[in-house]
Amino acid sequence: MRNILGSFVKSAVRHVKGCSEFSSVTTIRHSSSFTYVPDTLSSSDGESTRMNLFQAVNNAMDIALGSDPTAVVFGEDVAFGGVFRCSIGLQEKYGKDRVFNTPLCEQGIAGLGIGLATAGATAIAEIQFADYIFPAFDQLVNEAAKFRYRCGNEFDCGKLTVRTPCGAVGHGALYHSQSPEAYFAHTPGLKIVIPRGPAKAKGLLLSCIRSNDPCIFLEPKILYRSAVEQVPVKDYEIPLGKADVLVEGENVTLLGWGTQVHVLQEVAQLAQDRLNVTCEVIDLVSIQPWDYETIFNSVRKTGRLVIAHEAPLTCGLGAEIAASVQSNCFLHLEAPVQRVTGFDTPFPHVFEPFYLPDKWRCLDAIKRVVEY
Structure with missing residues (x-):
């Protein structure tokens, strides 16, 4: 356990040193927050x-x-x-x-x-x-x-x-x-x-x-x-197994679910402002069954995919999606699929801001796939 936690802390420190946006513990804590984007009704x-x-x-x-x-x-x-x-x-x-x-x-x-x-x-x-x-x-x-x-x-x-x-x-x-x-x-x-x-x-x-x-x-x-x-107010149902395209884009597909969807919508705006890159943001919604058709169609258009989830990296759902995209969209890919996730450690307390796939880690992943 000591070795696991030690490697986690080292990884976290490297992450902070590599990001100019981080200048203090206060800033780090703030960076793990997100801006909620409400759905609009018709x-x-x-x-x-x-x-x-x-x-x-x-x-x-x-x-x-x-x-x-x-x-x-x-x-x-x-x-x-x-x-x-x-x-x-x-x-x-x-x-x-x-x-x-x-x-x-x-x-x-x-x-x-x-x-x-x-x-x-x-x-x-x-x-x-x-x-x-x-x-x-x-x-x-x-x-x-x-x-x-x-x-x-x-x-x-x-x-x-x-x-x-x-x-x-x-x-x-x-x-x-x-x-x-x-x-x-x-x-x-x-x-x-x-x-x-x-x-x-x-x-x-x-x-x-x-x-x-x-x-x-x-x-x-x-x-x-x-x-x-x-x-x-009414009684209504939403079909299971269907993903939602929340933001349309041409250069990178960003895929998440739950809270991470709101992080990715903020990241898409950052990518537009800082990199002049347009991102397509997709909420997977249903983990099982998952909407492979919507994901594949988006990746075939953008050629790049970044998946973000809070769960650890190894055997996370992002791995299954990345493997499926590689099998079905290989000739359309312009860069390897990137996964921005939690780390392979127990979920930490004071190091939670390092652990979560925040907007800066996701923006770094966008840079990697665009510059590949």
């Missing part, structure tokens, strides 16, 4: 109201409980609203039989969800932090993901959604900051989704809850209150 979206992300999640569950009498919400502390208040008010509205606390046992929460869904209920489970989903890993990847396959499609536990907060939050350290999406993306039979903001969160969560496949819905916890925008 007239077809109808009436809307201002919500942050946790309110949008709450609203989606409220609609699900109100429209489906079999729907239940459960997890540690959800009865009083949960740590992040995502389920606040739901027990008072729907009763203790439909919104209830569970013991502090993630394996039990996942097992209960599988049983409920198998029996015909719509199960909406909360794991309090994504870092604590690992005790439930066996239930999710060996039972939920395989249920339909092992039964020859005679039975399934499709109406199971597991919600959990993920990612960096500024002070979470190694047990409250992880991004485990790649672990689950390796397993056929699961759908994995990460929203970038409130409007997407509501529509995607309702799609997951109503999906015929078990879904893992990862909510970037730093966005719970910092992401605020107009959200449609």
Whole structure:
């Protein structure tokens, strides 16, 4: 462990020395922040109201409980609203039989969800932090993901959604900051989704809850209150497995998900201002299944790809996307695919600003692919 942390610190120091923008610890901490870019609605979206992300999640569950009498919400502390208040008010509205606390046992929460869904209920489970989903890993990847396959499609536990907060939050350290999406993306039979903001969160969560496949819905916890925008009041769903092109460009494709999408939108503007380079920014949205067609089409146009995610480099989802792009877009590539990610260490506390793929690290990656 000492050698791992030592190499991490050395890498961080090299990064700081190589960036003229960093001049103090205060500047370093500020550099890891991001500017939230709200989604805009069209007239077809109808009436809307201002919500942050946790309110949008709450609203989606409220609609699900109100429209489906079999729907239940459960997890540690959800009865009083949960740590992040995502389920606040739901027990008072729907009763203790439909919104209830569970013991502090993630394996039990996942097992209960599988049983409920198998029996015909719509199960909406909360794991309090994504870092604590690992005790439930066996239930999710060996039972939920395989249920339909092992039964020859005679039975399934499709109406199971597991919600959990993920990612960096500024002070979470190694047990409250992880991004485990790649672990689950390796397993056929699961759908994995990460929203970038409130409007997407509501529509995607309702799609997951109503999906015929078990879904893992990862909510970037730093966005719970910092992401605020107009959200449609109506009941609506957003298709799973479809990426969003947020900014069109000609020179470089920038790909991320969750919080990183907002970092990349800021990076795209920096690249335009400093390098006279136009970047196409894509939110992957669905981790599994992922929208390879949208990604490939963009890379064939730009010839360059930068992927950014908070999870560690080795075997992160960026590796799978890079390999797929290399196989399908090889003759269109003008430079090797770049990955800007967390490091292969436990998630740090005071070194979090070094660990995260901030706008300056992403801008450096753009420089590399343009100058290759």
